[in-house]
Amino acid sequence: xxxxxxxxxxxxxxxxxxxxxxxxxxxxxxxxxxxxxxxxxxxxxxxxxxxxxxxxxxxxxxxxxxxxxxxxxxxxxxxxxxxxxxxxxxxxxxxxxxxxxxxxxxxxxxxxxxxxxxxxxxxxxxxxxxxxxxxxxxxxxxxxxxxxxxxxxxxxxxxxxxxxxxxxxxxxxxxxxxxxxxxxxxxxxxxxxxxxxxxxxxxxxxxxxxxxxxxxxxxxxxxxxxxxxxxxxxxxxxxxxxxxxxxxxxxxxxxxxxxxxxxxxxxxxxxxxxxxxxxxxxxxxxxxxxxxxxxxxxxxxx
Amino acid sequence: xxxxxxxxxxxxxxxxxxxxxxxxxxxxxxxxxxxxxxxxxxxxxxxxxxxxxxxxxxxxxxxxxxxxxxxxxxxxxxxxxxxxxxxxxxxxxxxxxxxxxxxxxxxxxxxxxxxxxxxxxxxxxxxxxxxxxxxxxxxxxxxxxxxxxxxxxxxxxxxxxxxxxxxxxxxxxxxxxxxxxxxxxxxxxxxxxxxxxxxxxxxxxxxxxxxxxxxxxxxxxxxxxxxxxxxxxxxxxxxxxxxxxxxxxxxxxxxxxxxxxxxxxxxxxxxxxxxxxxxxxxxxxxxxxxxxxxxxxxxxxxxxxxxxxxxxxxxxxxxxxxxxxxxxxxxxxxxxxxxxxxxxxxxxxxxxxxxxxxxxxxxxxxxxxxxxxxxxxxxxxxxxxxxxxxxxxxxxxxxxxxxxxxxxxxxxxxxxxxxxxxxxxxxxx
Numbered sequence: 001x002x003x004x005x006x007x008x009x010x011x012x013x014x015x016x017x018x019x020x021x022x023x024x025x026x027x028x029x030x031x032x033x034x035x036x037x038x039x040x041x042x043x044x045x046x047x048x049x050x051x052x053x054x055x056x057x058x059x060x061x062x063x064x065x066x067x068x069x070x071x072x073x074x075x076x077x078x079x080x081x082x083x084x085x086x087x088x089x090x091x092x093x094x095x096x097x098x099x100x101x102x103x104x105x106x107x108x109x110x111x112x113x114x115x116x117x118x119x120x121x122x123x124x125x126x127x128x129x130x131x132x133x134x135x136x137x138x139x140x141x142x143x144x145x146x147x148x149x150x151x152x153x154x155x156x157x158x159x160x161x162x163x164x165x166x167x168x169x170x171x172x173x174x175x176x177x178x179x180x181x182x183x184x185x186x187x188x189x190x191x192x193x194x195x196x197x198x199x200x201x202x203x204x205x206x207x208x209x210x211x212x213x214x215x216x217x218x219x220x221x222x223x224x225x226x227x228x229x230x231x232x233x234x235x236x237x238x239x240x241x242x243x244x245x246x247x248x249x250x251x252x253x254x255x256x257x258x259x260x261x262x263x264x265x266x267x268x269x270x271x272x273x274x275x276x277x278x279x280x281x282x283x284x285x286x287x288x289x290x291x292x293x294x295x296x297x298x299x300x301x302x
Numbered sequence: 303x304x305x306x307x308x309x310x311x312x313x314x315x316x317x318x319x320x321x322x323x324x325x326x327x328x329x330x331x332x333x334x335x336x337x338x339x340x341x342x343x344x345x346x347x348x349x350x351x352x353x354x355x356x357x358x359x360x361x362x363x364x365x366x367x368x369x370x371x372x373x374x375x376x377x378x379x380x381x382x383x384x385x386x387x388x389x390x391x392x393x394x395x396x397x398x399x400x401x402x403x404x405x406x407x408x409x410x411x412x413x414x415x416x417x418x419x420x421x422x423x424x425x426x427x428x429x430x431x432x433x434x435x436x437x438x439x440x441x442x443x444x445x446x447x448x449x450x451x452x453x454x455x456x457x458x459x460x461x462x463x464x465x466x467x468x469x470x471x472x473x474x475x476x477x478x479x480x481x482x483x484x485x486x487x488x489x490x491x492x493x494x495x496x497x498x499x500x501x502x503x504x505x506x507x508x509x510x511x512x513x514x515x516x517x518x519x520x521x522x523x524x525x526x527x528x529x530x531x532x533x534x535x536x537x538x539x540x541x542x543x544x545x546x547x548x549x550x551x552x553x554x555x556x557x558x559x560x561x562x563x564x565x566x567x568x569x570x571x572x573x574x575x576x577x578x579x580x581x582x583x584x585x586x587x588x589x590x591x592x593x594x595x596x597x598x599x600x601x602x603x604x605x606x607x608x609x610x611x612x613x614x615x616x617x618x619x620x621x622x623x624x625x626x627x628x629x630x631x632x633x634x635x636x637x638x639x640x641x642x643x644x645x646x647x648x649x650x651x652x653x654x655x656x657x658x659x660x661x662x663x664x665x666x667x668x669x670x671x672x673x674x675x676x677x678x679x680x681x682x683x684x685x686x687x688x689x690x691x692x693x694x695x696x697x698x699x700x701x702x703x704x705x706x707x708x709x710x711x712x713x714x715x716x717x718x719x720x721x722x723x724x725x726x727x728x729x730x731x
Contacts, residue, residue, distance in 0.1 A: 182468035183436075187523070198472065225461040226428075226435050228469070233438040 001115045001293050002103045003123045004168045012132060012171055016142045018288035018297060019133050019281070022058075030291045032059035037090040039065045039081055040117070041072055041097040046255060047117050047126075050282035051094045051290075058287050063088065078102055079109050086110035091294045095119070100160070113293035124160040126289055127254050128168035130281040134274050135210065137281070138250060146173030151203035153179040153238055154214030154262050157186055157227075161254045162214060166192055174210075179203050179238060183227035184220070199237040200244055211240050212252045213262040231261050239264055245272040252278060305329045305342030306716065311353035311677065316647045317655035317666040326353060328673040331715040335669060348677055348711075354650045355665045356388025356419075356674035356712065357631065358657035360478065360554065361453070361531050361602035363623070364390075364421075366412070367405070368397030372695050373607040375409075378627075379417040380692040381605070383720035385627040386676030386709035389420040389657075389664055391478070394431070395454030401426040401437045403445035410446035418719040419712075420662065420674070422448035424478060427466045431455045436466055439473035448661070451478035453531065458484060460516050467526035476527040476660075481513035481538070482578070490618050492579040496567035502617050507535045507585070510578050514538040522549035529660070532604050534559040534578040536588020543597040552660055554602040555589045557630045558699055561637040562586075566699070572613050572620025574699060576606075579622075593652060594644055600656040603630045607695030625698040628691055631678065633700055635707035675713040682708030 004012075021027050036055040040048050048066070055062045063085070065072055071081060078097065085093050090112040095103050100122030107114040118124045136142040150169050156162040156178055169176050177195040178185065179202070189196055197203050200211060216234060220227040228234050235241075240251055241264040251263065251273040259265040267273055291297045306328045313320045313336060325340040326333065364378035365371075373381075375392075382390050392409070394400035400409065406423050413421040425447040429435040431454065439450055450470050456479075457463040463479075470477045486509035491497050493504025514530060515538075521528035522545055530553040533539050542553040558576065563583050566574040574580065581589075592598040603626025612621040631653065638644035654676070658665015664674045683706050688696035712720035 181472040182524070183465045183472070222435055224459065225465060227465050229429070229436040229438040233441050237440055 001113070001125055001289055002107060003116065004125045004128050004164050004171070007168070007171060009171050009173070012129070012168070013142055015129055015285065015288050015292065016133055016136060018291060019284040022287040023284035029059035030287065031055060031294065031296050034060045034091040034290075034294050034296060035063065035089055036060045036092045036094065036290060037063045037065065037085040037088070037112075038094045039072070039085060039096070041078065041095070041102070042118070044096050044118070046279065046282065047096065051117060051286050054283045054286035055290060057283070058290065060290070063090070078106060082106045082109045086112055092290055115289060115293055118160055120160065121158050122160050122163060124164045126286055127161050128164035129289065130285040131165055131212070131252060131254070131278060132168055132172055133285050134277040134281040135250070135252065137277060138274055142172065145169075147175075148209050149175045149177070149207045150210040150212055151177045151179050151197065151200070151206070151208040152212045152214065153200060153203065153240065155184045155216050155220065156180050156189070156214065157184050158217070159214045165212060166194070177203060177206055177208065181228065181238075200240055204244060204247055204249060208249060210250045210252060211244060213240050215254065215256065216258060216262050218258070235261055235264070238262065240267065242267055245270055250274055255279065304344060305334065307340045307342035307345045308348050308353060308675070308677070309340075309345055311348035311351045313353045313667060314647060314650055315355050315655065315667040316651045317355070317659070318668040320667055321647065326667060328713070328716045331673055331717075333667055333669050333671050333673050336667060350679070351710065352678045352680055353667070354386070354676045354678060355654035355658060355667050356676050356714065357386045357653040358389040358661055358665050359387050359603050359605065359627065359630070360391045360529065360657055360661060362390045362392055362605040362627065363395070363607065364392050365607060366396060366409070372609050373693060374416065375412050375421065376416040377692060377694045378605070378607075379419045379421060381625070381627040383418045383712045383714070384692045384709065385629070386631055386678065386712050387419055387627055388674035388676070388712060388714045389422070389662055391422045391424050391448060391661065393453040394424050394426040394451055399426050399431050400424070401429050401431070403438060403441045406442055406445040406447045419714050420664070422661065424449045424451045424453070426450065427452040427457065427470070427477060428462060433458045433462050436469050439470055439475055443473055443475055447475065449476040449478055451480070453478060453480040456480045456482040456484065456513055460520065463517065464520045464524060467520055467524040467528065471524060471526040476529060478529045478531050479517045480532070481510055481517050481530060483509050483513045486512065490575060491567045492564040492581050494564050494582050496564045500567050500570060502567060502570070505579050507537065507581070510535055511537045511541070515541050518542065518545040518549075518551065521545065521551050525549060529553065531602055532556050532559065532578055533589060533592070533598055534581050535585045539589050539592035539597055543592065546597065552599045554600050554657070555593060555598050556604050557601060557626060557633045558624050559586065560590050560593065560601070561633050562699060567617070570617055572615040572617055573697060575617050575620040575622045576624050577622040590638065590643060594648060599660070600652045601630065601634065602657065603627055607693050608697045609695060613697045623697065625691065625693050625695060628693065629686055629698055629700045629705065631709060632684070632705035632707040635680065636705045640706060673713055673716040676709055677711035677713075679708045679710050680706070682706070682710070684708050
């Protein structure tokens, strides 16, 4: 599970179905006897906690190498860490790393399943899967996503989430548009062949039913390469606010939210916000991903 | 409804393909028709005069806010109208810098009250023109800003400039750029023979050329609508020529860089300090040839008023800048057209049609266009004098010079905003 770029609609549906089964509790000890290693070369709260709970509740043995108190903090290289975990008999290695392509590199050095938990500005496939799951839940199922319009709003340039949700939404049959100033988009953002819109208001005019807001890092405003002028201007054009949700759109965000920047504070927990549902979907979806990646599903079925 | 017919002038407008004696009828502030024996409720006898589309200046400093002792919107626009200009862009390097929507809103309101011509507010490309943070360009545009600019200072960091261009592109604003590398431009006058002999610290041509090259590369890459202002060297003009079809790129040069050289440095007078500095004859010629062959699109004056106490100083202590509006046409007509170095149609194109098309769709006497016009007596001779200039300042490098070509009337949206031949404008009912 390195990327969703080449994942088929069938494969997405398989993950969704298995996640639903996990959530309904019918698959006890799905990962019994499996060893899951969490290797986080970059700090993470929700993703690492979500993977750890997913693995433990499904009965796996979990080895956790965090940033602190581990060989990683002592400067061990990515490949050496992966080889070590492989030697320990890992069935799955969940990897978070600050550089794009790290998971792909890791996969070449282990027979364990490598699950990309975020690599630089590259990919964050399990985030996109839990987003599909949460959105499907809100709209009445995975099949209901087809034909709907979603606007991905904000710092696409620096976002691994964007690089996973864009192909995931499209594979699910959705139409995607981007909303961002040119400074927060790759120079060649035509690479995705999707419309680029100037504001959330324009996205609603375009017909967006879902507004997927990305986190804006405040350091984008200053430093050697300022990309936006102010929170006020960003929020005015790229922030999701009450009036957008009042028009019927759903709000999604991968977290953590900058209240008052990409999402106005009063709508984070609004009835039309799927943000809590996205977090809640994390455990079931990651259990399903671990089960599929380690082959546990087929063993259970057998 | 009252129609005004301007009768019998030699109408010259390369954009509309007009060149000959005819009448022009103005109605509801727009050009209604051009032809022979037109009738209107009011008529103006313009026999013996030339009628051009009003001149358009994308580069002026009206010193508001902050230095209203040097110029105001009222005095600056009066000077512009006296020079035949009907549209002007004000630069943002005021005190405070025009970098917040509330300042733009204030200027737009004052323009409505005070300006005789169409005046456009340019906002700063970066906050305080410090080159660190981008300005709120989308909010600035909503407040009424026409474009963004780093004029007066330039942008030190290529990364900031690139992001500024990208952001301006998203905001839908053109970018007017002052190209100057401050690590190189530590001097006062052009770093040439005159500076060597005079002992005044030099600014090498590279200070402009390096920054122009950077700006052009970034303009081509980002696709932003970029206008390079006051090109003063032959090499920078050549760079513009190389890049202009690789992006949405235009450029201008000034009347003073087309007519004066750094020989004036020998006077050691603070009056002749300007930025970019007056260049040697080779650059003057290169820039002129680039204007002739349309590598440089048009002329802008960089009208930069300064109080007497800021100019009556040694070069090294003087403030850089020249008045421009009131002498632009006459200086170029006298020095270039009459000497056969620039055709009159190309001069009109460079002062009216091209900048008008770039900024607001004026600059032409075609039917339906705004009736923005300049009436000029090409034979009229006059001496540039501080007493007759409308600007609040007197820092014209042409003071005392005898020039040929006199703007005698200026029309903006059908209204006469400058009238030097009142008798003729005592319009027949």
